[in-house]
Amino acid sequence: PAVLGAGIDDALESRTRDLAAYVWALVGLAAVRFVFGGLYRYGLFRTAYRFETDLRALVYDKLTRLSFAYFDRTQSGQVISRANSDIRSIQLLLAFGPLVLMSGLTFVMAFVFMLRIHVLLTLVALSTMPGVWLAGTRLRTRVFPLSWVVQARTADIATIVDENINGIRVVMSHAAEDRQVRALARAAQRLRWASIETARQRARWTPLIEALPRLGAALVLLYGGSLAIDGTIQVGTLVAFNAYVILLQTPFRMFGFLMIQAQRASASAQRIFEILDEDIEVDEKPDAVDLVDAVGRVELRDVRFRYPRTGKSGPYVLDGLSLRIEPGERVAIVGRTGSGKSTIARLLPRFYDVESGAVLIDGHDVRDLTLRSLRHHVGLVLDEPFLFSVSLRDNIAYGRPDASDDEVIAAAKAAQAHDFITALPEGYDTVVGERGYTLSGGQRQRIAIARTLLVNPRILVLDDATSAIDVTTEEAIHQALETLMEGRTTIVIAHRLSTIALADRVVLLEGGRIVADGTHSELLATEPRYVDVLAHGEERSDGA
Numbered sequence: 283p284a285v286l287g288a289g290i291d292d293a294l295e296s297r298t299r300d301l302a303a304y305v306w307a308l309v310g311l312a313a314v315r316f317v318f319g320g321l322y323r324y325g326l327f328r329t330a331y332r333f334e335t336d337l338r339a340l341v342y343d344k345l346t347r348l349s350f351a352y353f354d355r356t357q358s359g360q361v362i363s364r365a366n367s368d369i370r371s372i373q374l375l376l377a378f379g380p381l382v383l384m385s386g387l388t389f390v391m392a393f394v395f396m397l398r399i400h401v402l403l404t405l406v407a408l409s410t411m412p413g414v415w416l417a418g419t420r421l422r423t424r425v426f427p428l429s430w431v432v433q434a435r436t437a438d439i440a441t442i443v444d445e446n447i448n449g450i451r452v453v454m455s456h457a458a459e460d461r462q463v464r465a466l467a468r469a470a471q472r473l474r475w476a477s478i479e480t481a482r483q484r485a486r487w488t489p490l491i492e493a494l495p496r497l498g499a500a501l502v503l504l505y506g507g508s509l510a511i512d513g514t515i516q517v518g519t520l521v522a523f524n525a526y527v528i529l530l531q532t533p534f535r536m537f538g539f540l541m542i543q544a545q546r547a548s549a550s551a552q553r554i555f556e557i558l559d560e561d562i563e564v565d566e567k568p569d570a571v572d573l574v575d576a577v578g579r580v581e582l583r584d585v586r587f588r589y590p591r592t593g594k595s596g597p598y599v600l601d602g603l604s605l606r607i608e609p610g611e612r613v614a615i616v617g618r619t620g621s622g623k624s625t626i627a628r629l630l631p632r633f634y635d636v637e638s639g640a641v642l643i644d645g646h647d648v649r650d651l652t653l654r655s656l657r658h659h660v661g662l663v664l665d666e667p668f669l670f671s672v673s674l675r676d677n678i679a680y681g682r683p684d685a686s687d688d689e690v691i692a693a694a695k696a697a698q699a700h701d702f703i704t705a706l707p708e709g710y711d712t713v714v715g716e717r718g719y720t721l722s723g724g725q726r727q728r729i730a731i732a733r734t735l736l737v738n739p740r741i742l743v744l745d746d747a748t749s750a751i752d753v754t755t756e757e758a759i760h761q762a763l764e765t766l767m768e769g770r771t772t773i774v775i776a777h778r779l780s781t782i783a784l785a786d787r788v789v790l791l792e793g794g795r796i797v798a799d800g801t802h803s804e805l806l807a808t809e810p811r812y813v814d815v816l817a818h819g820e821e822r823s824d825g826a
Contacts, residue, residue: 283529284395285311287522295518322384327377334373341365341557349563350633351590359441364557367436368550375547382540385533392529399523400506400515407502407527410494417494421487425542428480430549435473437553442466484542499527563590564635564653572655576644576740578609578771580630585639587625599625601794602639612772614782614802616815617791623775624665627745630773631660643741661739665746667730669721674703675710677729681737689736697732699725745775779816790815 289304342365353361396404446453446462453462506520515523582605588598600622607613615623628634629641632648641648648656669677678693679685690710694700702725706712714720721729734742774785782788788805790798790812798809805812 283392283522283525286525287516287518287520290518290521291516292518295516326380330373330377333376334369337369337372337554338365341369341554344558344560347562347565348557348560350628351563352560354589357437357441359439359444360437361557362444363433363437363440364550364553368433368553371433371543371550372547372554375543378543379540382533388529389533392526396523396526396530399519399526400509403502403506403509403515403523406505407498407523407530409501410498411530413494414491417487417490421483421491421542422545424483424487425480426545426548428476428483429542429546430552431476432473432480433546433549433553435469435476439466439469439473442469480542488542495530498530499524502527564632566652567650570650570652571646573643573646573651573659574655576659578659578740579642579644580607580741580771580773581605581640581642581645582626582629583640583642585629585636585641587629587634587636587639589634598637598794600629600636603791603795604639605789605796607771607773609771610769611787612774612785614774614776614785614788615791616776616782616788616812618815621791622794623791624745627662627664627743627773627775630741630743631657631662658737659740660743661734661737661741662743663727663730663734663745667726669714669726669729671714673711673713674706674729677714678710678732678736680733685736690732693732693736694729696735697728699728699732702728739770741771741773743773743775744781746777777815782816788812 285304285307289301289308292299293301293304345361345365393404393408396407442462442465446466453459502524506515506523509515510517510520582600582603585600585603586598587600588596599620603622603626605626615626617623629636630643630648632641632651632653635649643651643656643659670680675687675690676683678690678699682689687710691700694703694710703710703712731744772784774781776782782802786801788798788800788802789796790805790809792811798805798812800808806816
């Protein structure tokens with residue numbers, strides 16, 4: 283603006299200097315602005331996207347270290363929304379916020395130049411700015427709670443969609459598609475209300491924020507024009523002054539957008555900090571040691587435990603349970619539903635911490651061991667196997683990505699999975715569908731068993747791991763397991779008599795405590811409760 287004003291006054295009005303010098307000066311300034319403006323925007327957006335990437339990695343790293351209790355009480359859609367849309371809201375603020383800050387710096391510099399030109403005219407130009415600030419403050423106070431509601435209701439929709447996609451077989455088998463669509467529509471209606479209310483507040487205050495600076499420009503032209511007519515200031519000076527007014531308006535015109543984006547990012551940041559500030563209930567001690575050369579001795583010493591979601595007043599799942607398993611011993615844990623069998627399987631790799639008592643492996647309290655070394659030596663095969671949407675080879679080698687093809691095939695053969703894998707068109711390169719649902723339940727369980735066997739853990743926990751496998755295949759797997767369990771501490775949680783037969787010793791649970799302990803034959807002859815549990819277990823297997 284200064285060059286433009288001087289050019290008008292000196293070259294056009296008084297004709298004391300050559301116009302070409304001012305033209306080339308403006309061209310040079312435009313070129314410099316083009317270069318540095320491009321570099322500035324490139325660096326700004328590059329930094330914003332790097333921040334977004336780092337924040338995603340930080341949130342995901344925290345999620346991988348949170349205990350199971352957090353995921354027990356938190357909906358998956360809420361987590362997905364915070365890790366995606368909330369982070370994107372912050373990234374947008376980082377991308378555009380500095381542009382507004384740069385405009386603010388321009389505002390200060392323009393203000394200084396304007397004061398040098400005419401103080402009273404400068405005050406006229408700024409006369410509407412307090413109104414802009416008040417309108418922006420009012421917009422901010424109304425939009426912030428609405429931004430929180432919008433983000434929360436967006437997460438609700440993500441939860442509904444996530445649950446319906448993962449549970450699509452349940453939805454379709456119960457012909458509940460229309461009901462789920464209506465549930466999604468209700469959630470979308472709630473989101474629409476919050477979004478429309480946000481738009482209404484923006485429509486009320488943003489035009490005022492943008493109109494007031496223009497009113498200031500009109501006042502400048504009115505007053506400045508009279509000064510030019512009177513000869514107090516030159517026409518070129520007034521043109522330059524008006525250009526500075528435009529520079530003054532820019533940050534205020536962007537003020538409404540920045541307020542909206544800042545409030546949305548603020549709400550998103552609080553939701554993300556809820557994850558980052560979440561206490562890690564199961565964490566390593568600073569002086570935790572690695573479990574090296576494990577022999578497989580397992581002991582539960584007067585363990586009392588209840589799931590965190592039940593609170594302090596809930597019933598104990600395990601109530602004073604004590605159990606000792608020697609290295610290489612095979613123990614079957616039997617009991618009715620809810621007796622605490624699977625809870626034992628979750629406490630050994632320290633998915634949860636006991637409320638009192640201790641879980642020990644080779645004499646070490648699991649709370650004194652590093653999680654990585656502990657879980658390396660405790661192999662867990664669950665009754666609901668989860669497969670990733672990658673090849674069968676990668677699923678089997680998940681615990682040991684560096685395993686050779688021969689090792690993968692050997693584990694698959696031991697789990698009686700090799701034959702059905704090679705029968706597939708692409709063999710071990712076959713990519714399974716979502717959660718592995720392109721395979722049968724028995725095939726998924728065999729892949730999960732192979733995955734655990736490849737890691738070769740010293741302690742093997744089979745949590746009803748052959749429940750979805752037919753009797754013939756189960757017998758073949760048992761024959762393989764007989765060899766693999768040699769010298770390995772094995773805990774079998776099962777209802778089938780055929781699976782219990784793998785064990786040397788049977789422990790009967792009831793009410794979170796051990797009520798009987800002995801061989802299968804001893805308990806069958808002396809413990810009616812054991813007979814009753816077996817009878818119900820076989821009935822359930824036959825029914826399946």
